[in-house]
Amino acid sequence: MSLSALIITYNEEHNIASVIENLDIADEIIVIDSFSTDETTRIAATYKNVTVVQHPFENYATQRNYAISLAKSSWILFLDADERLSPELKEEILETIQMKEAYSAYYFYRTFMFKNTKIRFSGSQTDKILRLFKKENAHYNLDKIVHEKLIVTGKTGKLKNKLTHYSYRNYSDYKQKMIFYGKLKAKEEFKKGIKPTFFHFYIRPLYLFLNKYIFRLGFLDGTNGIIICYLKAFSIYTRFQELKRMNSNH
Template identity: 45%
Template sequence: MQKISALLITYNEEKNIKRFLEDSAYADEIIIVDSNSTDKTVELAKDHPKVKIFKRDFVNFTDQKNFAISQASHEWISFFDADEHIPDDLKCEIINTINNPKYQAYYVSRKFFFKNKRIYYSGMQNDKAIRVFRKSKCIYKSNRLVHELIECDGEVGKLTHKLDHYTYSSAEEYRRKLTSYSKLRAKELYERNLKPNFFHFRIKPFYRFINHYIIRLGILDGKEGYMISKLHAESVHKRYVFLNEIYQENSSQLIN
């Protein structure tokens, strides 16, 4: 039987950590890299017999996840998020797959829940991410600070069963998360020397709303679809506001 390491990065995940630990019973070890949580995340996890906890300052998602990978003892890794629930049929499929693998990594499709309501459209209908992979063949791309992507040296397959993605219990919680993503994305764009203009401030946010609400059928998800589309449009606008602020701050530093 192949052994597997279950990895997780955390910051104030006390409401999700017990479920994650229960879901990760299939793993031979559980690696948690915590970004100095101020709630009971570490306290709730530290006595679990399979858990190894590393406290580490957060730089960006890619950096934190690659550090977690480096701490894994086993070749096969599962890397889920704390707000994702792993159903039993998916757990069985993971174990069966790594004991007879055809690929070096595997996508897992996600059922998206917003405010405890299943969202079928709004751009979420094809949502998937690599969640199971070989340590020796995969790493997160260093040029992505947010919405991190796995770079795999080999072919990538897809598991049949889906996970449940319980995102946010309120619009304000979702807005805060998207705002943190916008700040990291702005840093990425600054490194690429992109300078924002009218197109970025006005056209791109408008298109993002249309894309989620009309093109990707968010209108069929009711008021939640409208809310999700609006919040994503806001996050695009904030991305370029933050990018412009970076340029202004660096410009003032040069003057001084």
């Protein structure tokens, strides 16, 4: 069975070479870029086994479905530019797609890194995501435009080796990411007709922070745990501020 690796990018010049070289198990690599203003596409184009396609970014679900449509292989592997496969996970992926009784899709558990420090708690303990699947059996739900949901026809399984996610380069980088996600999530809430109240602006963020920091043991991650839990809560606040703005304009 053949494998297409798909990477969605925007201004990932610091990651793109490393992630492409990490995907040496793929039969083809396609970079779907939403018109980066840095060197992302130039760097990606220097690799002979990589196809670079520029496509306007509407939301993650639409962009991922477009990427799937470009793939030539029967199996799809999605990887973010800040994610890496271990040698053990690469071997497990190759073994899995050759199985006659392989399921339609597979979850990866992820290890989160803050700079070069492993995040063990803060809500990351049980994180898993569908990233490996048969092209003909899956597509992304267009109603979920951030933290997009893969709709799978057939059974799903789990791989035992973890995917490493270098999602927290620094405070500023992660804050901007949380603001971006919050604004996208506001579009989902707007479609549902939600009108934000005091509860949404203050109780929801406070609850999320306390849940991640205390009940999901974020305090055991030290200073990094405080930063991560705070910024996740801040994203909730940003979401409803954006939703308030959208409602006031309509």
